[in-house]
Every structure is written in structure tokens, then in C-alpha cells.
Amino acid sequence: MFRIENENDLRDAFRNLDRDAVEIPADFRFPIYVRDYLAWRESSGARVFLVFAEPEQRKTFGIAFRADQSRGVAPHHCEWCHSTGGSSEIGLLTANASDRKRVGLHLCLDLTCLGKLESRANLSGENSRVIARRLTANMMDFARRTLF
Numbered sequence: 154m155f156r157i158e159n160e161n162d163l164r165d166a167f168r169n170l171d172r173d174a175v176e177i178p179a180d181f182r183f184p185i186y187v188r189d190y191l192a193w194r195e196s197s198g199a200r201v202f203l204v205f206a207e208p209e210q211r212k213t214f215g216i217a218f219r220a221d222q223s224r225g226v227a228p229h230h231c232e233w234c235h236s237t238g239g240s241s242e243i244g245l246l247t248a249n250a251s252d253r254k255r256v257g258l259h260l261c262l263d264l265t266c267l268g269k270l271e272s273r274a275n276l277s278g279e280n281s282r283v284i285a286r287r288l289t290a291n292m293m294d295f296a297r298r299t300l301f
């Protein structure tokens with residue numbers, strides 16, 4: 154659980170090269186208490202924003218993903234929650250690694266991975282908190298390896 158005090162706090166989670174692109178929804182009410190992560194889509198749907206925190210620490214990390222227009226009928230597979238779906242649900246999300254380099258993952262385009270994992274955990278009897286921690290660890294791992 155972490156808390157985002159205000160809009161500046163939320164913007165500060167993002168790196169300099171992304172900060173200007175962050176579109177904060179008008180209906181966000183601060184402070185926001187986040188259990189695992191916060192994700193939202195830009196009104197145009199072109200960008201998806203993700204904010205999570207390092208366990209045990211209060212540092213927050215924000216990633217501004219861009220949804221690349223991938224076409225095709227083959228089912229896609231989310232690398233974080235392992236859901237499959239069509240190109241309107243799962244696709245390549247890319248983030249700026251630097252001014253010149255982008256890195257990407259195939260993910261649920263709305264980043265509702267946790268909800269999907271929790272529904273599956275409820276059916277299989279797995280501990281949903283363990284699953285949530287594993288998911289945020291995957292987010293952290295991606296961020297550490299490629300972005301921060």
C-alpha cells in the first residue's frame with residue numbers, strides 16, 4: 154500500500170522524459186491510496202500509465218507506455234498475467250528507455266492484470282496477495298532492467 158498525496162506527487166513518479174506526456178484524469182481525487190498499482194489509459198487510448206512502488210519503500214515508479222498499433226488476428230499473450238486475447242485487449246506496450254530507444258512488452262492494454270490474476274486465484278485457491286506481489290515484482294524487474 155502506498156499513498157499519492159497530490160498531482161505533483163503522481164507526476165514525480167515518472168521520469169523526466171515522460172513527465173510532460175502524463176495525462177492525469179480529471180476525476181482522480183487526492184490523496185490516492187494504492188494497494189498494489191495504479192493504471193489508467195489516456196482518453197485517446199494511445200498511452201497507458203502505470204504507477205507502482207517498491208515494496209518496503211515509499212519510492213514510486215511511473216511508466217508511460219504507448220500502445221503500438223499491432224494488427225492481426227493471432228491471439229496475444231500478456232507477459233505479466235498470462236491472459237490471452239485479441240489485439241484490442243492485449244498488445245505491445247512500449248516505453249522510452251532513452252531518447253532514442255524504446256522497450257516493450259506484450260501486456261493487457263488496460264493493465265487490469267491484477268484483477269484477472271485475482272479472479273483466477275479465487276478459482277484455484279491460490280493466495281491472491283502472493284500473486285499481487287509477484288506481479289508488482291515483475292513490474293519492478295522490467296523497470297529496473299530497462300528504464301530506471
Ligand SMILES: [Zn+2]
Nearest residue numbers: 231234261266
Ligand atoms: Zn495482463
